[in-house]
Amino acid sequence: MIGKVYSIELKLTTPLFNHLGSRTYIDPHTYEDPNQAVREFAREIDASCISIEAIIGGGEFGDVCKGKLRLAGRTEIDVAIKTLKPGSSDKCKMDFLTEASIMGQFEHPNVIFLQGVVTKSNPVMIITEYMENGSLDTFLRANDGKFQVIQLVGMLRGIAAGMQYLSEMNYVHRDLAARNVLVNSQLVCKIADFGLSREIESATEGAYTTRGGKIPVRWTAPEAIAFRKFTSASDVWSWGIVCWEVMSYGERPYWNWSNQDVIKSIEKGYRLPPPMDCPESIYTLMLDCWHKERSNRPTFASIVATLDNLIRVPDSLTKIAPNRVNEEILLFESVEEWLEAIKMGRYGELFRKSGVTSMDAVVRLTVHDLAAIGVTLVGHQRKIINSIQTIRSHLSHGFLV
Ligand code: AMP
Secondary structure, three states, rough: OHHHHHHHHHHOOOOEOOOOOOOOOOOOHHOOOOHHHHHHHHHHOOOHHHEEEEEEEEEOOEEEEEEEEOOOOOEEEEEEEOOOOOOHHHHHHHHHHHHHHHHOOOOOOEOOOOEEEOOOOOOOOEEEOOOOOOOHHHHHOOOOOOOOOHHHHHHHHHHHHHHHHHHHHHEEEOOHHHHHHHEEEOOEEEEEOOOOOOOOOOOOOOOOOOOOOOOHHHHHHHHHHHHHHEEEEHHHHHHHHHHHHHHHHOOOOOOOOOHHHHHHHOOOOOOOOOOOEEEHHHHHHHHHHOOOHHOOOOOHHHHHHHHHHHHHHHHOHOOOOOOOOHHHHOOOOOOHHHHHHHOOHHHHHHHHHHOOOOHHOOOOOHHHHHHHOOOOOOOHHHHHHHHHHHHHHHOOOOOOO
């Protein structure tokens, strides 16, 4: 009996701690007065400590700006400042600040850090660390083909580590996508955008169902779409989609298919194909994340461990998953057509000027030749050499007619 009373007391007095001994996320919506959650989880910053320098984007509630934060006794730092449009309703203000009271509970190198909020003067602001390279999807599209595979895998490792931390806090993100990951000048990826998230019912069940709300279909696990079963396992599905986005440099998952077509195809067992030049080991990991049965998907902890092993043994990333574009390369007769197919069409002119005008000449090229032709970016050299190696290996197997 004493034990029972004790356990109830323990439950009442230490709800912030889970079995791992770390803190557990508290849904701000469970506070009767949502302002209380903001006061508890976000530090109030005086507007005089903030200077706004430029508008860098538009959020749901108002402008997103770059600026400086100078706190007493500390050096000035770059910050991102989300502002609430003047004239917004109290409800909007509360929804806006909810993101801060969620973010303020987290502290991890791969989760956006909240500096604080300005609520006592207008405009109301949320101040976070500044991420020089902006959203991951836009960043990758602007740098197509420029990274080594190991750098991409490093980014994926960061995203998975951030998600492991959040899942251990019993926090389900529900909107993990490359557009909601931010990148800093060191290429560190951090989870952002805590707008769509909701609490999970209990640490033991680790799952919940709810009604209403928009669903980002292309990133969402089938059980979350069908009956709103959002769990860390559905976040793992989304991580698999982010993995595909990263390896394809920001391609839109399922291209221009309609949401209905995506849902139907997934239901029938279709899965996204390997992106161009994607290591087989990484594609296998994606497929594991897209297991129909959610209990068969890996956890974030095991994804991080797998990626750490791959990074430690870079040879494990050299075998490229066969991909339709890789296969189609074999059918190309002109150098221009081939370069276009591997998204390196910009070098057509340089190849022609250097006298590399047939696929026969292409298969004999080395990295040194590429540099001499004028392909100086290491990422592009690798992309072209990978493709040439695919062609060579098929030639040596006698596949090419
Ligand atoms: P959001 O409303 O969070 O989607 O932000 C809108 C846009 O502002 C994003 O797509 C980013 O390009 C930019 N942004 C948001 N937060 C930051 C940040 N912490 N550092 C740099 N840029 C950011």
